[in-house]
Amino acid sequence: MAMNVGIIGLGIMGGAFAKNLIEAGLNVTGYDIVADNVEALVALGGTGAKSPKAAVDDAEVVITSLPSEAAFSQVVHGANSLLSANKDGLIVIETSTLPIEAKTEARDTLGKGGTILLDCPISGTGAQAVNRDLVVYGSGDEDAFNTCSPVFEGIARSNYYVGEFGNGSRMKYVANLLVHIHNVASAEALVLGMKAGLNPEMIYNVIKDGAGNSRIFELRGPMMVADNYDEATMKMDVWQKDIGVITEFAAAMDCPTPLFSTSTDFYRAAMSQGLGKMDTAAVCRILEQFADHKR
Numbered sequence: 001m002a003m004n005v006g007i008i009g010l011g012i013m014g015g016a017f018a019k020n021l022i023e024a025g026l027n028v029t030g031y032d033i034v035a036d037n038v039e040a041l042v043a044l045g046g047t048g049a050k051s052p053k054a055a056v057d058d059a060e061v062v063i064t065s066l067p068s069e070a071a072f073s074q075v076v077h078g079a080n081s082l083l084s085a086n087k088d089g090l091i092v093i094e095t096s097t098l099p100i101e102a103k104t105e106a107r108d109t110l111g112k113g114g115t116i117l118l119d120c121p122i123s124g125t126g127a128q129a130v131n132r133d134l135v136v137y138g139s140g141d142e143d144a145f146n147t148c149s150p151v152f153e154g155i156a157r158s159n160y161y162v163g164e165f166g167n168g169s170r171m172k173y174v175a176n177l178l179v180h181i182h183n184v185a186s187a188e189a190l191v192l193g194m195k196a197g198l199n200p201e202m203i204y205n206v207i208k209d210g211a212g213n214s215r216i217f218e219l220r221g222p223m224m225v226a227d228n229y230d231e232a233t234m235k236m237d238v239w240q241k242d243i244g245v246i247t248e249f250a251a252a253m254d255c256p257t258p259l260f261s262t263s264t265d266f267y268r269a270a271m272s273q274g275l276g277k278m279d280t281a282a283v284c285r286i287l288e289q290f291a292d293h294k295r
Contacts, residue, residue, distance in 0.1 A: 002027050003150050006059035008052050008075050008082075010037035012233065013095070013122065014065035016129035017155045019044055024154035031055040051080030056090060061151055066096045067238055076106045088114030091144045093151065095122045095136075097176065097242050099249075100166045107140070107165060116144045119165050121172035122156070125219055125233035133157055137175075139168035173246045177260050180243070182216035184263040187284035189217075190224050195293045200225040220281035227285065227295060229278035237276035239267060 003026050007018050010032035018041050021028050028046040031054065032038050038048040049055035052075045056062045062082075066072045072094075076082050082092065092110065094103055094117055107117040118141065124134035136152050136159035138145045145161050152159040162171050189212070193203040204221045207213060223229050243264055250257045266283040275282045288294075 003061065004029070004059045005151055006030065006049070006055040006062035007041075007065065008032075008055050008062060009065035009067075009071070009096075010034070010041055011065065011067065012126035013129050014063070015040060016126065017063055017065065017095075018046055019130070020132050021151065021154040022046055024150075026150065026154060029055050029059060052078075052082055053080040053085045056082065056085050056087060059090065061091045061093060061148055063093045063095060063151070063155075066098075068241055069098050069102050072096060072098055072102060072106070076109065082110060082115065083113070085115075086113040090115045091148060092117045093120045093148055094118060095120055097121055097172055097245060098169070099245055100169045103169065104166065116141050118144055118148070119168040120145075121168050123172065123175045124156075127219060127233040129155070136160065137162055137168040137171040139163055139171075140165040170249075173249050176242050177246055177257060179216055180246070180267075181259050181263050182214045183220055183280055184266050184283050184287075186214065186217040186220055187224055187266075187281070187287045190221070190284060191287045191291050191293060194288075194295070195291050220279070223279055223281040224284040229275070229282040229285070232277065232279040234280050235276065236267065236270050236278055236280050236282060239280050240271065243267060 005021055005026050005028050007014050007028060007030040010018060010030050015037060018028050018030055022045050029049050030038060030041045030046055031049040031052055042048045064075060066075060092115060103119050110117050118138060120136050120138045122134050122136060128134055132155060134156040136156045138159055138161045142161060162168055190200060190203055194200050204225050208218050266286050269286045270282050
């Protein structure tokens with residue numbers, strides 16, 4: 001019998017999870033505050049729900065994919081929430097990038113009713129999610145993690161159990177620090193090449209085949225080449241949340257992150273210029289302004 005999976009949060013990532021799980025033969029029920037996202041799920045063959053509680057009533061496993069700590073808190077504690085479902089044996093796969101303290105509080109609160117919360121952030125962009133080209137960093141109850149194998153296999157190309165609850169988030173902070181830096185580094189390299197008179201598409205094709213390549217260069221380079229950031233795989237304004245979480249995490253351990261800190265200025269400059277709804281690759285446009293380069 002196919003596993004019943006609930007999904008709370010059907011945005012760029014959650015919507016891709018739903019599509020791939022349905023294609024893998026799992027039964028999916030989903031909830032989102034945006035009605036269009038729920039309708040898109042129904043069009044794919046899933047079932048729409050009118051609340052977080054309704055999304056998990058028939059589920060064995062539920063995925064939460066949410067944009068902020070406030071949204072997560074509402075899903076856990078608000079009206080018709082996971083807490084109100086009080087479902088013994090339910091496993092919640094929490095995939096968002098949030099402070100560990102917020103997830104720990106939710107784990108402890110939901111655990112009183114028998115619900116198991118796993119900390120399982122995802123490495124990859126929205127574009128990668130569509131193609132199931134993601135990696136899961138799973139932490140928490142290992143038996144529950146193993147139970148979720150059909151879900152992980154449905155949404156990702158690989159998954160790792162990294163230990164005690166919270167290690168998934170710690171691993172994600174490390175990964176996103178690199179994403180943050182590689183994105184700006186990719187833009188900086190392209191701008192240098194373009195200002196030197198090289199064709200941007202040629203720069204992209206040549207660099208991605210050599211030692212200077214990165215997955216972020218491969219994924220975000222085409223947007224930078226086209227100077228088109230409207231089809232966001234990670235919106236600039238949403239990324240500000242990740243910046244804040246990683247900054248606080250590093251500060252709490254007195255660990256210097258000089259490249260991360262320097263790169264942050266370019267994302268903030270993009271926000272100041274109204275690029276919040278564009279993909280984070282739009283830092284290339286900021287670096288072109290710094291270099292006084294006009295295409």
